[in-house]
Structures are given as structure tokens and as C-alpha cells.
Amino acid sequence: xxxxxxxxxxxxxxxxxxxxxxxxxxxxxxxxxxxxxxxxxxxxxxxxxxxxxxxxxxxxxxxxxxxxxxxxxxxxxxxxxxxxxxxxxxxxxxxxxxxxxxxxxxxxxxxxxxxxxxxxxxxxxxxxxxxxxxxxxxxxxxxxxxxxxxxxxxxxxxxxxxxxxxxxxxxxxxxxxxxxxxxxxxxxxxxxxxxxxxxxxxxxxxxxxxxxxxxxxxxxxxxxxxxxxxxxxxxxxxxxxxxxxxxxxxxxxxxxxxxxxxxxxxxxxxxxxxxxxxxxxxxxxxxxxxxxxxxxxxxxxxxxxxxxx
Amino acid sequence: xxxxxxxxxxxxxxxxxxxxxxxxxxxxxxxxxxxxxxxxxxxxxxxxxxxxxxxxxxxxxxxxxxxxxxxxxxxxxxxxxxxxxxxxxxxxxxxxxxxxxxxxxxxxxxxxxxxxxxxxxxxxxxxxxxxxxxxxxxxxxxxxxxxxxxxxxxxxxxxxxxxxxxxxxxxxxxxxxxxxxxxxxxxxxxxxxxxxxxxxxxxxxxxxxxxxxxxxxxxxxxxxxxxxxxxxxxxxxxxxxxxxxxxxxxxxxxxxxxxxxx
Numbered sequence: 001x002x003x004x005x006x007x008x009x010x011x012x013x014x015x016x017x018x019x020x021x022x023x024x025x026x027x028x029x030x031x032x033x034x035x036x037x038x039x040x041x042x043x044x045x046x047x048x049x050x051x052x053x054x055x056x057x058x059x060x061x062x063x064x065x066x067x068x069x070x071x072x073x074x075x076x077x078x079x080x081x082x083x084x085x086x087x088x089x090x091x092x093x094x095x096x097x098x099x100x101x102x103x104x105x106x107x108x109x110x111x112x113x114x115x116x117x118x119x120x121x122x123x124x125x126x127x128x129x130x131x132x133x134x135x136x137x138x139x140x141x142x143x144x145x146x147x148x149x150x151x152x153x154x155x156x157x158x159x160x161x162x163x164x165x166x167x168x169x170x171x172x173x174x175x176x177x178x179x180x181x182x183x184x185x186x187x188x189x190x191x192x193x194x195x196x197x198x199x200x201x202x203x204x205x206x207x208x209x210x211x212x213x214x215x216x217x218x219x220x221x222x223x224x225x226x227x228x229x230x231x232x233x234x235x236x237x238x239x240x241x242x243x244x245x246x247x248x249x250x251x252x253x254x255x256x257x258x259x260x261x262x263x264x265x266x267x268x269x270x271x272x273x274x275x276x277x278x279x280x281x282x283x284x285x286x287x288x289x290x291x292x293x294x295x296x297x298x299x300x301x302x303x304x305x306x307x308x309x
Numbered sequence: 310x311x312x313x314x315x316x317x318x319x320x321x322x323x324x325x326x327x328x329x330x331x332x333x334x335x336x337x338x339x340x341x342x343x344x345x346x347x348x349x350x351x352x353x354x355x356x357x358x359x360x361x362x363x364x365x366x367x368x369x370x371x372x373x374x375x376x377x378x379x380x381x382x383x384x385x386x387x388x389x390x391x392x393x394x395x396x397x398x399x400x401x402x403x404x405x406x407x408x409x410x411x412x413x414x415x416x417x418x419x420x421x422x423x424x425x426x427x428x429x430x431x432x433x434x435x436x437x438x439x440x441x442x443x444x445x446x447x448x449x450x451x452x453x454x455x456x457x458x459x460x461x462x463x464x465x466x467x468x469x470x471x472x473x474x475x476x477x478x479x480x481x482x483x484x485x486x487x488x489x490x491x492x493x494x495x496x497x498x499x500x501x502x503x504x505x506x507x508x509x510x511x512x513x514x515x516x517x518x519x520x521x522x523x524x525x526x527x528x529x530x531x532x533x534x535x536x537x538x539x540x541x542x543x544x545x546x547x548x549x550x551x552x553x554x555x556x557x558x559x560x561x562x563x564x565x566x567x568x569x570x571x
Contacts, residue, residue: 013571051412054571073414081412087405103326104413106319148409 001065003029003156003187004050009059011045011211019045021211022059027189027204029064029155032182034202034219035191036296042211043191044084047160051081064155077105080154082145084161084191090134094125094144097133098151105152112151119147122177139170146174156187163197175201195296199223207296230288231271233258236281243278245271259288323415324423331427335393335434342393346385346435347442353381354446357503369505369536378443379530380502383464385439387497387522388489390432390465394424394472395485402476407569417563421473421556428469429462436461449533456541457532463548464525468493470555477559477568496522506538521551 004027011020019042027033037043048054050061052072061068063075088097095116102112120126123143128136136144142162149157159178163171171194178201182188192198198205198219205222207215215222238255248271249261258280260271275282335342358374368376401407410420443449451457471488479485500522506514517523528544531537537544562568 048571053408053411055566073416076412076414079412081408083408085405087408089401089404089406100326100330101409101413103329104323104410104415106322106414108322152413 001029002026002062003031003064004189005060005062006046006050007060009046009049009061010057011042011049011054012057019211020049020059023208023211023213025206025213025216027187029187030182030185031187031204032178032202033187033189034198034205035189035208036195036198036205037191037208037214041208043208044160046208047081047158047189047191051079051158052076053081053083077152078155080149080152080157082142082149082157082159082162084164086141086145088133088141088144091132093130093132094120094136095129097144098148101148102151107152115151115153116147119150123147124173139166142166143170143174146177150181154186156189157181158189160191161193162190163192163194171197228261228263230259230261231285232288233260233275233285234283236283239280243275243280245274245278248274319414320416320419323413323419324426327410327415327420327423328426328430331393331397331424332430334397335427335431342389342431343435343438346389347438350381350385350439351442353377354442358446369507369534371534371536372447375447375449375534376505376530377503378440378447378449379533380500380526382436382439382443382533383461383522383526383529384497384502385435386432386461386465387468387525388493389435390428391468391472391475391489391493393431394428394469395476395479395489397427398424398473398476399479399482399485402479402569403482411569417560421470421559421563424473425466425469428472429465432465432468433461436465451533452535453532455532457529460525460528460532460544460548463545463552464529467521467525467548467552467555470552470559473559474555474562477562479568496520499523501526501538521547524548 004025006023006025009020009023009025010018012018023042023046025046035043035046045054049056050063050068052068052075056068061075063078066074066078068075092100098116098120099109099112102115103109107115116129117126120129123146125140125144125147128140133141133144142164146159146162149159162178163174166174175197178188178190182201188201190198190202202219204218205215206213232253235256235258239252239258240255242250242252242258245260248266251259251261253259262268262271272282354374357377362373362377365373367373398407401410471493475485475488499517500520501517502522506517506523509517524539524544524547527537527539528541528548531541531544
């Protein structure tokens with residue numbers, strides 16, 4: 001069964017701007033799915049329609065087989081939404097925000113209290129349960145939005161830029177929490193500007209651009225399309241002259257740093273053998289650019305050229 | 310498989326949650342929400358009742374002070390029921406936490422009922438407080454408590470619905486004060502709070518009949534003192550009709566997502 005099945009989804013805003021142009025998209029139950037796209041591509045409109053915050057102009061949305069038009073309450077009860085913007089009553093304490101949300105879903109207070117404690121503990125917020133929202137940092141607010149979205153135990157969790165403005169440590173802990181949640185069976189759809197985040201977490205991916213799906217595939221297939229990859233090497237000693245490394249394209253960034261472009265025929269082992277033969281020792285190596293980021297930019301640029309042509 | 314009974318249980322929890330949140334909100338800031346009306350009406354009693362009232366003489370067979378009590382109580386009910394819903398719902402739109410409700414499976418009529426019940430609770434709380442102040446200044450004996458209670462609840466319901474509609478259309482905090490200042494206050498003051506419409510020339514008596522507040526004030530006065538310029542049945546019918554119209558309109562606004570969805 002599809003967790004989300006969207007067909008010909010169209011949104012025209014008052015004033016005539018067409019944010020979505022007949023989008024078709026299916027997300028399998030249990031998937032960890034990334035929805036990527038440049039600013040203004042239609043991601044938030046798409047999520048807004050699925051989560052009933054935006055009225056659609058045309059098309060069909062179905063969540064776990066329930067149709068949004070015929071059974072909106074059934075659809076809503078399956079979805080947990082973590083929106084991009086903070087949307088709290090800033091004068092309420094943390095615990096009240098979560099308990100109220102449970103109440104809106106019709107969950108009795110006693111059950112809600114147990115769940116609120118569970119999720120607030122898991123997200124390291126339990127000690128802050130009596131703190132007013134306005135006194136929380138941005139990272140804590142983001143974590144609270146996840147706890148709030150989970151209190152009714154949705155089968156589909158939609159996260160719109162969940163780690164925007166969050167420091168690395170909190171981001172990593174949120175990733176690990178989301179991985180665990182997905183492993184327990186919750187389908188997750190994620191939009192993010194951190195492509196490293198999508199690459200690290202998601203199995204399948206769609207790129208939306210100009211209100212249309214530009215790409216819909218698995219992350220593995222998408223990454224396989226990369227023909228070349230560039231690595232930056234930090235060297236132990238200085239290199240005054242660029243060595244010939246038989247097929248590897250080299251560029252010196254400074255005396256102690258080299259940039260190497262590798263194609264699919266090359267191996268890391270081969271590179272290191274060639275470097276050793278030339279007496280070059282490497283302290284560390286890193287990918288110059290996030291692989292998904294590169295593909296993303298290529299796709300969006302290509303589409304831009306096609307549209308202009 | 311969920312049953313109808315499960316649905317109703319869930320709706321009841323949702324309703325309680327919205328109502329509880331609303332009551333907590335106005336209770337936490339009682340100095341801003343409850344106290345001002347009590348102070349204002351105390352001043353009315355002192356100035357219009359004690360200082361000026363004695364010179365005005367009796368009205369409809371009652372001391373002027375006793376005559377204005379029902380109107381002053383109802384004025385507190387009206388303004389507080391209205392302002393509770395308009396400010397609470399608009400704040401939830403402004404700070405976007407209305408989205409917490411919009412993404413939930415709460416039906417529109419439960420959302421409306423929760424906010425309206427919150428407004429009714431604040432209206433009645435202020436009404437009771439003003440009544441207690443009135444009892445300090447007068448020796449009124451309540452003529453018909455049931456009529457008084459019914460009219461109080463219905464009036465609070467009607468103006469809570471009005472506040473809700475105002476909040477849906479409001480785009481700024483200025484928009485939520487325009488209606489209370491330019492519509493609600495004139496309607497209340499011209500609704501027979503301080504006088505019997507029998508004092509007016511015939512033409513203005515007829516014009517006054519178009520003011521719904523007149524029906525409420527008079528029906529409430531019937532409950533409290535046993536006198537009214539308007540037949541009680543007509544007053545009940547008028548208030549009920551207004552409630553129905555505003556409730557249907559409010560639900561239609563929610564269904565279409567006016568002011569809350571794009």
C-alpha cells in the first residue's frame with residue numbers, strides 16, 4: 001500500500017500563480033523519502049495540501065488508501081506534521097503544547113500524559129516540560145515540534161526543513177531519532193536544504209522544480225549517475241610540482257593541498273598507490289562537494305536551460 | 310474499526326481541550342480580562358446609580374439603579390464574550406498555532422463550539438462578577454433565574470460567534486478592535502441598557518427594534534426584574550435566529566478556510 005498517493009495535484013493561488021502543475025507522486029509505506037527542490041519550487045505547497053493547511057485546486061490525495069476529499073478526518077489522523085515555521089502559542093509551557101495537541105486528536109488526557117512524557121524524554125525535553133515556549137532555543141523548539149507531531153502516533157510523519165538553523169550536535173541526534181522511528185515502521189517524508197541530510201537518511205527521493213516533479217528515483221540510482229567525483233587531499237609534506245599520476249586529474253590548491261578528480265574507472269586504492277610511488281603522503285581526504293548536492297544542482301540547472309530553450 | 314461512540318468520545322475530548330485552553334487563557338490574565346469590566350460597571354453604579362440616578366427618578370416602576378442592572382450585566386457579557394473569541398482566535402491565526410487544530414481531525418463544528426464555549430464562559434464569569442457588584446449596590450431579587458440564565462448564555466453565544474467571524478476576517482490587531490468600538494458599543498448603548506424605549510419618540514422606537522441588543526437586554530430585564538419592552542417569546546426567537554445565522558456562516562467560513570488557509 002502507498003503511504004501517500006498523489007495524482008495530478010494542482011494548486012493555483014489567488015492572483016494566478018501556479019505553484020503545482022499536476023504533480024503525481026507515490027511514497028511506499030515504510031519509506032524514508034526526501035522531497036527536494038529549490039526555494040519556491042512548490043514543496044511547502046505540496047506538504048500544505050497533504051496536511052490540510054492549503055486548499056488544493058485540483059487532483060487527488062490519498063493517505064494509506066484514505067481519500068482526502070472523502071475522508072479528511074481519516075487522512076489527518078494518519079499524518080503528523082513538523083512544519084518549517086514555528087507555530088506555537090509562545091506563552092504555553094512545553095508540556096501543555098504537547099497535551100493540547102493530543103487533545104485535538106481526541107486522545108484522553110491520561111493516555112496523552114504517558115505519550116507526552118515518552119516523546120519529551122526521547123527528545124531530551126522532559127526537564128524543560130514546564131518552561132514557556134518563548135524561553136526555548138531554536139533547536140529545542142524544533143525538537144518539540146517533532147514530539148508534538150508524534151503524540152498521536154501517526155503512520156506518516158512529514159518534516160518540512162526539520163533541522164533548519166539547528167547546530168550539528170542536535171541535528172545528528174535528531175537524525176538518529178528519525179532513523180529509529182522509521183525502523184519502527186513510521187513512513188517519513190522529509191524536505192531539507194541540507195542535502196547531506198537527505199543522503200544520510202533517505203532511501204528514495206523526488207526533486208520538485210517549478211511545480212513539477214523533475215526526478216523520482218531511489219537515492220542509490222541517482223548517486224550512481226555521477227560520472228566523476230572530486231576529492232581534496234591534505235598532504236604531510238609540501239609539493240612544489242604537480243606529479244603525473246596516470247589518468248588522475250590533479251590541481252594544487254596550495255603547497256600542502258591537492259584536488260583530485262576521479263572517474264568511475266578509478267579506485268581510491270589506485271590513487272594512493274600512484275601517490276605513494278611519487279613519495280606523497282596523505283594525512284586526510286574529503287569529498288569536495290556533497291554528491292547529492294552536485295546532482296541536484298545539475299538537474300535543476302538542466303531544467304532551467306530546457307525551460308529557457 | 311472506529312464506532313460512532315468512539316467518534317463522539319474523541320469529539321468530547323477535543324471540545325474539552327479547546328474549552329480548557331480558552332478558560333485557562335482568560336483566567337491566567339484575569340487582570341486584563343475580568344477585572345476591567347467589574348471596575349467599569351462599579352463606576353457606572355456609583356455615577357449613574359448613586360450620584361445621577363436619584364435625580365432621574367424611577368423607570369418602568371423601578372429605581373433607576375435597579376433598572377440599569379440587567380443592561381450593565383449584559384453589557385459585560387456581550388463585550389467579554391466577543392472580545393475573548395476575537396482576540397484568542399486572531400492570536401492563533403497571527404502566531405500560526407491555529408495550524409495545530411487545522412492539521413488535526415477535529416471537525417469544524419467542534420472547533421467552533423470550543424471557541425464559542427470559551428467566549429460564553431468568560432462572558433458568564435464577568436456577568437456573575439458584575440451581578441455580585443450590583444447586589445452590593447442594590448437589593449434586587451431575581452424574578453426568573455432560568456430566563457436570566459438562558460438569555461445570558463444565548464447572548465454570550467451570539468456575540469462569541471460574532472467575535473469568531475470578526476477574527477476570521479481580521480488581518481491585523483486593528484481589525485479586531487474596529488467592530489467592538491464602532492458597532493458593538495453603539496448597539497449596546499442604544500439597546501436600552503440605560504433607558505426604556507418607551508421614552509423615545511415613536512419613530513426611534515421603531516428604529517430601535519432593528520437593534521438585536523434591545524431584545525437581549527429586555528429579555529434579561531424580564532428575567533431579573535419582571536419587566537420588558539419586548540415580548541419574551543419574540544426576544545428568544547430573535548436571539549435564536551441570529552445564533553443560527555451566525556453559526557451557519559461561521560461553519561461555512563471554516564469549511565472554505567477563509568482567513569486561515571490559502
